[in-house]
Amino acid sequence: MPETLFIQIPGDTDPMDRYDLYEKPLNKALREGGRLGSVGGGGSGMSIGLRGATVETCHIDLDVANLRKAVPVILAVLTKAKVPAGTLVAHCESDSILLHFTAGGHEVVTPVDGPLTAPLARVPWTAGEVIGYRLTPDRWVLLHMIGVDPWAVTVRVPEWCGAELPPTDQITDLLRRPPTKYRLKSTFLFMTSRIGAFSVRLTRPRVLNVRRTARTGVFAKSGSARRRVMSTEPTRRTSIGLWRVCSDSSRWTGRRDCRTTSASA
Secondary structure (H helix, E strand, O other): OOEEEEEEEEOOOOHHHHHHHHHHHHHHHHHHOOOOEEEEEEEEEEEEEOOEEEEEEEEEEEEEOOHHHHHHHHHHHHHHOOOOOOOEEEEOOOOEEEEEEEOOEEEEOOOOOOOOOOOOOOOOOOOOEEEEEEEEOOEEEEEEEEEEOOOEEEEEOOOOOEOOOOOHHHHHHHHHOOOOOHHHHOEEEEEOOOEOOOOEOOOOOOOOOHHHEEEEEEEOOOOOOOOOEEEEOOOOOHHHHHHHHHOOOOOOOOHHHHHHHHOOO
16 A cells, blocks of 8 residues: 655745656656655645745655655655755654755654554543643633544533533533633644644644643533634643633633743643
């Protein structure tokens, strides 16, 4: 079965230049190497700021039939093309970085001598579980795990905030209540893998701090599949991101408390 590689190249590269510099030589080299694979597509990674959209990276998707033989061919093509420092070659199925190009050459991050296996989920919870998350020293919120897999955690935040976790029957009742606050009407996606839909990073992002959580023992099926999904980028201050989600909850203590606590997370 073909395996998927993701090549991320920093810089603002025109799509036609991307084809001439990288995609066409990759296709040719993989074909001449014994039909080892082909380019499946590509695109540009953009960020939106006050001055508009800025292209920061371009990426190329590769489908390879023999990973062990294809990686040296890809390395030779990218080296000849003089890809900029920061270029990454990732293996999607295992969420592994294979090659990292630096100013001094390239680094083999993950060898391909043996089979690469799929990663395990990075959180101890299962889909449907409701956990308590200590947002500040005296405030808890509830997180309902909608989906848990090795690549992402999808959560819903019930409209509740308190100094102590509520009893089990009250948690079940809170899950049934439709949210009235706009921010809480969405399902939130926390990426846990190096490889996203349009980008790849050298290290895995930080997810929810397990030390801040407590299991409630409540399990419930997820709600409507039509609930819209909002992506929350995990950072070193994940609590601030959660604060933005839960800031409309009643009896809130304020943003300053959250910042003070999250900095030491």
